[in-house]
Amino acid sequence: MSLPDGDKKMKTSSKVAAWLASISAICGLFIYVLAPDKTTPALILLAITVLNTILLGVSERKNLLRALKTRSAVHGTNSLVLVVIFLGILVFINLIAFRHNQQFDFTESGFYTLSPQTKKIIASLPREVRLTAFFQIDSPEKKLFQDRMQSILESSDKVSLSFIDPDKNPAITKQYGITTYGTVVLESGKKESKIRDPNEANLINGILKVTKDEQKVIRFLEGHGEKRIDDFENQGFSTVKGALEKDGFKVEKLLLLQSGEIPDDTELFIIPGPEKPILPEEQELIQEYLDKGGSVLLLLDPQSKAGIENFLKQWGIDTPDSFVIDPMSKLFGGDYAAPVVSQYVAHKITSDFTLPTIFPLLRTVTAIKSTGADTTEFLLTGANSWGETNLDVLKEGKSQFDEKSDIKGPVSVAVVSTREVSTEGTKEPEKNNKSDATANLKNIKKAHLIVIGDSDFAGNQYFNFSGNGDLFLNIASFLAEEENLISIRPKERKNSPLSLTSDQGMLILMLGLLTPSFVIFIGVRTWWRRRRL
Numbered sequence: 001m002s003l004p005d006g007d008k009k010m011k012t013s014s015k016v017a018a019w020l021a022s023i024s025a026i027c028g029l030f031i032y033v034l035a036p037d038k039t040t041p042a043l044i045l046l047a048i049t050v051l052n053t054i055l056l057g058v059s060e061r062k063n064l065l066r067a068l069k070t071r072s073a074v075h076g077t078n079s080l081v082l083v084v085i086f087l088g089i090l091v092f093i094n095l096i097a098f099r100h101n102q103q104f105d106f107t108e109s110g111f112y113t114l115s116p117q118t119k120k121i122i123a124s125l126p127r128e129v130r131l132t133a134f135f136q137i138d139s140p141e142k143k144l145f146q147d148r149m150q151s152i153l154e155s156s157d158k159v160s161l162s163f164i165d166p167d168k169n170p171a172i173t174k175q176y177g178i179t180t181y182g183t184v185v186l187e188s189g190k191k192e193s194k195i196r197d198p199n200e201a202n203l204i205n206g207i208l209k210v211t212k213d214e215q216k217v218i219r220f221l222e223g224h225g226e227k228r229i230d231d232f233e234n235q236g237f238s239t240v241k242g243a244l245e246k247d248g249f250k251v252e253k254l255l256l257l258q259s260g261e262i263p264d265d266t267e268l269f270i271i272p273g274p275e276k277p278i279l280p281e282e283q284e285l286i287q288e289y290l291d292k293g294g295s296v297l298l299l300l301d302p303q304s305k306a307g308i309e310n311f312l313k314q315w316g317i318d319t320p321d322s323f324v325i326d327p328m329s330k331l332f333g334g335d336y337a338a339p340v341v342s343q344y345v346a347h348k349i350t351s352d353f354t355l356p357t358i359f360p361l362l363r364t365v366t367a368i369k370s371t372g373a374d375t376t377e378f379l380l381t382g383a384n385s386w387g388e389t390n391l392d393v394l395k396e397g398k399s400q401f402d403e404k405s406d407i408k409g410p411v412s413v414a415v416v417s418t419r420e421v422s423t424e425g426t427k428e429p430e431k432n433n434k435s436d437a438t439a440n441l442k443n444i445k446k447a448h449l450i451v452i453g454d455s456d457f458a459g460n461q462y463f464n465f466s467g468n469g470d471l472f473l474n475i476a477s478f479l480a481e482e483e484n485l486i487s488i489r490p491k492e493r494k495n496s497p498l499s500l501t502s503d504q505g506m507l508i509l510m511l512g513l514l515t516p517s518f519v520i521f522i523g524v525r526t527w528w529r530r531r532r533l
Contacts, residue, residue: 014056014060017053017055017056017059018052018056020052021053024046024048024049028041028042028045028046028049114155114200115200121204122207125159126211127188128188129186129207129210130186130188131159131185132162132164132176132184133162133184134166134176134182134184134185135181136165136166137168141181142163145182145184148198149161166178178194182196183195184198186203186206188207188210188211191209193206193210201246205246205247205248208247212248216249216250216267216480217249218249218250218269219253219254219266219268219270220237220253220254220270221254221269221271221272221274222255223255224275224277224278224306225274225276226272227299227458229253230253231460232460234459234461235456236460237272237458238460239459239460239469240272240463240472243469243472248482249267249476254269256282256285256286257279257282260285261288261289262289262294266289267295268294268297269289269294269295270298270299271296271298271299272299273300273301273304273456274300275301275304275306276305277307283308286311290421291421292421292445292447293423293447295448295479296449296450296479297450297475297479298449299452299455300454301361301453301454301456302361302363302453303321303363312451314370315370315373315375315417316369316373316375316415317365317367317370317375317417317451318365318366318368319451320366320387321389322364323362323363323387323388324359324385324386324388324411325339325386325387325401326340326381326385326409327384327385328384328385338361339358339359339381339385339413340356340358340359341357341379341380341381341413343380343382344378344379345376345377347376348478348483349378349471349486350378350379353470353474354467355466357379357465357466357468358457358462359453359457360456361456362381362454363387363413363454364412364413365412365413365415365451365453366412366415367412370417373419374418374419375416375417378416379412380410380412380413381410382409382410383409383410384409386406386407387406387407388406390402413454414451414452415450415451416448416449417450418446418447418449419446420445421444422444423443423444423445448478450479452475457472458472473485
């Protein structure tokens with residue numbers, strides 16, 4: 001008994017349905033890839049594919065059921081189920097990764113990882129910042145900048161980025177005054193800033209410029225042999241000046257006897273390593289500034305002749321004439337009289353600060369009891385260090401710890417003193433008068449005085465060593481009430497591309513071709529052998 005023709009071969013209608021389903025599926029896929037905005041034609045072709053697939057399944061249901069009962073179909077079904085499960089796992093992993101976005105930077109110097117300071121600034125932006133980048137559309141510099149900006153864009157919804165090709169948009173380029181490829185324009189409110197080298201540090205500095213409504217002033221005292229902010233030699237403070245300006249501060253120098261006062265707009269007054277006496281009338285001017293709620297940073301070197309010891313004691317700070325000795329400093333390749341400080345007491349200045357700092361020459365600075373002053377020792381040298389008070393022995397290079405006269409380590413080398421001051425007289429609020437009490441609280445400010453037993457650590461020679469620069473800038477940011485700047489700042493990122501010779505490149509190319517080819521050959525050979533069994 002012979003089978004009907006319909007059971008021996010596929011019907012003509014089924015063949016037509018199969019071809020239509022295949023052609024419509026391929027055409028729909030091409031349209032979706034090449035023109036994703038053309039949704040209507042893609043949906044029509046999808047509908048044609050589904051209808052023809054259903055028609056093919058209905059007309060060939062007997063053949064399909066018979067084919068599904070064969071051994072090959074069972075093995076194929078099992079393989080299909082495993083593939084579907086595997087794809088389901090991949091989809092599930094991708095959904096988790098999409099909901100919990102996490103990036104991993106495996107570059108040598110963390111090229112794509114934002115610094116802690118950048119993260120803090122981006123997270124606390126007061127308003128939206130628009131970045132317009134002028135790159136050629138296919139330039140490698142554009143791709144590098146786009147990758148670098150990805151982390152910033154994902155960290156805040158207040159930062160937006162758009163690209164303009166100067167060659168294709170000359171009118172807009174001229175409107176912004178752009179003359180160099182790779183320039184980035186930052187806009188926020190009515191402020192605008194241009195950056196020609198858009199690395200992380202410059203981008204953050206630009207963001208600070210356009211989002212800050214006021215520029216706080218920091219002044220440096222001169223006239224007593226202090227470190228100068230216009231001195232570019234090793235001992236100078238020109239690097240400090242540049243770093244503060246990058247953080248958005250206005251930096252000026254002040255000759256106190258000439259000015260007769262510390263101007264009211266001074267957010268922070270810095271005395272960087274005085275070598276000559278600060279006169280009593282100058283100390284009175286500094287006290288008046290503190291009484292108004294000002295902030296002072298004093299960098300006092302060993303054997304300084306500043307003559308300000310009694311003034312500091314009124315603020316609960318003692319600076320005994322000494323040198324800090326630390327034998328462990330030699331392990332870092334330094335001198336025993338150049339301690340490396342890595343112990344930080346919990347304070348806003350040192351929050352999450354782990355970088356060691358080196359002090360070329362350092363004196364002891366300790367906290368003592370004082371009326372109305374709250375003092376904290378926040379920098380300590382190692383347990384094996386001590387404060388050497390016999391300076392003659394030190395000159396001979398035979399310093400040894402003396403329990404009777406020396407200061408046992410860990411030695412405090414930096415103290416912050418805080419005192420509440422009234423800016424509107426001393427009127428006491430009456431009892432049960434809440435309005436007077438509230439008004440009086442508004443007139444209370446906090447005056448800060450920080451003393452560190454060295455000034456060279458922030459000089460041009462040592463500023464960029466390990467945590468020196470970050471520590472100084474964190475102290476300045478705390479005193480200037482810019483706590484969002486207290487963190488580890490972005491360092492210079494090194495992009496280290498892999499350079500290969502022509503022979504090495506050819507070897508990698510051959511390995512890239514031969515390895516998958518060998519795998520495919522083994523797979524085809526195994527399939528062919530099993531097919532013949």
